[in-house]
Every structure is written in structure tokens, then in C-alpha cells.
Amino acid sequence: MRLLHISDLHLGKRVNEYSMLEDQKDILKKIIDIADQEKAEGILIAGDVYDKPVPPAEAVRLLDQFLNSMVNRSIPVFFISGNHDSQDRLAFGAALFRKSGVYTAGETLCEKITVQDEFGPLHIWMMPFLKPAYVKAACPGEDPETYTDAVRIALGTQKMDPEERNILIAHQFVTGAKTCESEELSIGGLDQVDASVFDEFDYVALGHLHRPQSVGKEKIRYCGTPLKYSFSEIRDKKSVTILDIREKGNTKIETIPLIPKRDLVEIRGTYMELTAKSFYENLDPEAYYHITLTDPEDVLDALSKLRLIYPNMMKMDYDNDRARSQSEFEAAKEMERKSPEELLEEFYEMQNGQPLSEKQRKLVLEMMEEIWEGSK
Ligand SMILES: [Mn+2]
Structure with a gap:
């Protein structure tokens, strides 16, 4: 089966006050063309479909048109929510869409859809963006401390048959991946997930980080955003990742460049x-x-x-x-480049004449995470 892997469309996004809608419309059209040329048999969208939990109407229209184009071609679409999306809103019509071959990860932690091709069953796991708190709320008795634990628990809600082919769509920060400026700031690496949780998958279609890259193994891959959303990505080459999954153990990965309307x-x-x-x-x-x-x-x-x-x-x-x-101006700019934890560490040191202890640092990071979560 030949699958296109895309992510982080951020439909409705503005970059430096410029609306990206025209550019997004253009790049989606190019992705549809690639799907045609490459005879894609499915599209995986690994989260951050929209830029905001409540996206502007034009962005919703754009996704609607894109899904329609795929359904008209009988190409199934599998998409999950990212940290920018509202999982509930993205799940609107999920049960109805399924009848047309559009699969959205609903309100569960992880879901497994099985499709068939000439090599037998292919399990497509869909795991929307998750945090330890979501897992705690959804699984009574579980209290994951780390993101790695949270992902492991979510994946554990489905049965894995490692003899068959399994691919996963996820939206998490995998340890070791490279970041850029258009992503949300990560606090102290608490949100990182160890790649070992993905060991049994034949391919992991990731979203969240905006640079195309594989992490550790080739099969654990961020396809990157279809467009450059910050000047820090200026030298990046954006692309669509194509996954050719044949019999168990035979998976080929290639990329097709995406050329924007305006660079x-x-x-x-x-x-x-x-x-x-x-x-x-x-x-x-x-x-x-x-x-x-x-x-x-x-x-x-x-x-x-x-x-x-x-x-x-x-x-x-x-x-x-x-x-x-x-x-003064430079110092302010310097400040902007610093992460909240660096700023707090400096402040603490200035006030107390000594650095934060490991214990204090951990506490501070947890509090920041909690406060940020609460303000969303
Ligand atoms: Mn994103």
C-alpha cells in the first residue's frame, strides 16, 4: 500500500501577520497532484490540521475541500488532532465520515483501523496528541508521570500483533528530534517521548516538529510542515513523505519536494x-x-x-x-530567545545567589507545565 504522510498543515495560520490561506490552498492542491501522480492509496495526517482550536471559517472550508477531493478519488484519509487542534471539534462527524473513508481519531487515546491490501491486513493506529493528564483522566487507576509512560499506556489500550503490519500516526515530541521556531516552545524537555515505545511499529508517521526528519531509525519519521512557517526554516526543504508498505519487513520511504507559491x-x-x-x-x-x-x-x-x-x-x-x-534592544531580543525555564533559573540565581537544585528545577518545570495547560 502506498501512503502519503503529511502533518502540521496549520490551516488558518498567520505568519508575521500575513495570512497563509492562499499559500495553504496552493500547497494542498499540489499535495492532491502528488497523490494522483504517485497513485496514493491513503493519506495520513499527523496532527495540527488547524492552527487554532477554533479555526477561522476559511480554514474549515479548506479542509472540507481537501477531504472531498480525496473522497472523490476514493483515497482514504486518516487524521489525528495535534496540540493546536481541538480534539472534540476535529472529531465532528467522525462516525459519518467513516462511511466515506475519512477516519479521524475520535475521543479515544488510541484507535486501530485495519485495512486490507494484497499483502493482508494493515493496522493503522491513530493516537491523537496526548499528555499524561489526558491519560490519567481517561484511564482510571493509571497515573503516568512522563509523556513516555502516557504514550505507552495509550498504545497498550489496543492489542498489538507484531507478526502483522502496524503503522502509527502520532503527534508527540520524540527525544533527539530537531526543533525550529514555528513550533510551540517545549518546556525543559518534559514532553519528550522515548523512541523505544515505537519499537514494534513498521512505520511511525509523526507530526509536531516542523522539520522533515527521521529520529533514530528511518521508520520513525516527521514529514515536516508543507510550508515554511518561520524564517528559521528558510533552508529547509519541505516535502511529502511517501511510504510504500509491502509485505511485513518490506517498507520503502521516499520524499517528494513541495514547492510553495511564495517562498x-x-x-x-x-x-x-x-x-x-x-x-x-x-x-x-x-x-x-x-x-x-x-x-x-x-x-x-x-x-x-x-x-x-x-x-x-x-x-x-x-x-x-x-x-x-x-x-537594551539586543538584550530584549536575547530575552525573547530564552525559554521560560532559563529565565526563571536566571531570576532565581540573581535573587538567591545560587542555582536551582535538581529538585527545585523539576518542581518548577512541573508547575509551568500545569499553569500553561490550565491557561489553554
Ligand atoms: Mn505543529
């Missing part, structure tokens, strides 16, 4: 250089730019003047002596 581009130079026709005539005027001006003095009204040439400029800053000497 994210960083350019730097003086105002005169960047506004010279010879410079910009070879650039895509529609791309999303991050422009760094290197003029020694700030240029009057540079933002609006540059927008005449680069209408989709997302970000503009200066790199000159003045910008560098603005230590």
Missing part, C-alpha cells in the same frame, strides 16, 4: 543596493522577505518604500553600528 527569502544590503533594478529583477517579487538593511544611518520611510518593490515583506531590520550598540 520565504532573506536578503541583506544597503537600501541603494536592494532597490537597484539589477538586484531585484531576478528575484520573485511575490516572495515573503526578511530584509536586513546595512546602511550606517536609518533610511527615512524605508519600510513603505521597500514594500513598493517587495510587497510581501514580512520583516525588516537593520544591521549597522547603531543597531548593534542598542544593547
